[in-house]
Amino acid sequence: MMTTMTCPDEGTLRAFLDRADDDHAALAAHIRGCLDCRRVVRELRLAATVTSDALSLLAESSVAAVRAGDAGYELVDPPVRTRHWGRIASGAAAVVLTVGLIITPAGQAVAGGFLDLFHSRSVTGVTISNADASQVATVVQNLGVATGTPNPAFGELASVADAQAKVAFPVATPRQSDLPSGITVTPVVGYLAKSDMTVTFDAAKTAAYLASSGSTVKVPAGLDGEQLVLHFPDAVALDYTGAGDKRLMVVSAGAFVATTAGPLDLNELRSFLLEVPGVPTSLTDQLGSFDLAAGALPLPIPIDQLRGTRTTVNGHPAIQVVSSGLGAALVWQAGDRLTAVVGTYPVDAVLKVAVGLNG
Amino acid sequence: MASPVHQMRLESIVRSARTSLVALVRRVVDPSEAEDVVQEAFVRLSDDPVLDRPDVEVTAWLRRTTLNLAFNRARDVSRWRARSARAELPVAADPANEAVRSDERNAVRAVLDRLPATQRDCLLLRHAGYSYAEIAATLDIAPGSVGTTLARSERAFKDLYLTAHPADARHDQEER
16 A cells, blocks of 8 residues: 655654564554665664674673672672673573563573574574564564563582572482582582563554554453563572583573463463564474463473484483584473583583483 | 762662673673772762763763773774784683684774764674663763664774675575
8 A cells, every 4th residue: 555655764764673663563554665765774783783793792791790799899800700600690590581581682692592502603593583572572572661680690609518408399400420520519509590581462552563563452351550570490500610621510490480460371371462463483383382381381491492403311301412522412391490411522422421310 | 079969879889880881891891890990980980070061971970981981992802902912811710712702802892992972882782681771871862863873873883894704695685
């Protein structure tokens, strides 16, 4: 449909892409029918994507900074220490919190860090790409307001016993005899506290988004003010250091659960979210396959989508990721515990630790 | 000497702004430098008349100042490295991988540094998640012109970056 609106300038079109424009629905209607504007929007989107991809390389090093800043004014952050926990945060938290995390900028940085751990650019990667993650974030911003941030900060505890006292799941602990030779016997223990993030839906905002996307999906009655609460689990990371700066990490975490607080139940909310345009199919496939009879949605960790090899650890389906020259990782879920073993060792050494874990 | 009221205000601003500033600056300089850069900005703030202005102006001033200091620092560091044999020493636990990533980050920073300061800061702020209103306040431009500045900045960045990284140009091809 052609419209009579004068073509907006490129600044307005760029703001349109970020939904920072004044009249999104009218602009969307114009752009749908205007070949010139569609061409400009395509070019703007390309430049934004190239820039965003490149700048995401800078974001990874900012994750640990949040932690450093939180710790207070006097904190002098020695580079080695930052790196140490930064690595754990990027490796562990992203494995544990993937789906929920990616809808916040901090989460995207953490998830990006996890991918980097496996050097995704050259060897491996996951199908929840940065682009998909950004897309989810954009969609959420268009449906309501997200508050709360998944905790990106691992704090250090004195012992495994201290960590166990804080969590409900059995902390995955390797047998000493399974550890690679030459490695420290006592790990540095990291603990990530559980946290919540809440998405509060806004019916008017949602309606405008659906209209601008040309969607015929109806806003469900009761959506306005409805809240989706994502409960991020706590996690424990045991970090072992070997000769020649070798590293081995054993990470365990609890279940990741979503609940609603409002008139809609999870089933209704899910049915709606699955139809919202813009949600990547990588996510809808997972969301769609869950039995909600229990009243809470245990969000799947997309370990299937790690571009690795399927294997098993003590009978549990697992994903094995091997990066030549870097190391290997195994990730699996058993019951309510998600476990990852990541090391700069050959995969056999990592597997040996994995199969020997308790619980 | 600052008055007690000034001092309290300064401390309150430091508390509330520190974390986000450090996170922002770590996109520009190494982690070990970021805290120091932010600290320097706070020291400058303590003597600056902007401290009498409303919070929103003070935080905008802080972001602007911190980014400038960070890019100055990054330039100093790269000049020093260029003259120093230490640049060749691997410093990471997994040197090959970390060196590649570090090179990639430095390449992105180098392209940013070739842009006018307004464009450079606009991109950093936008991709660090700041709103259009916050970007406008920081860059001291009208809120209505953020879209235009952003569009120009991204185009300039893309052109420079793809010239420097022909491998990424396929991105360009696929989109067309």
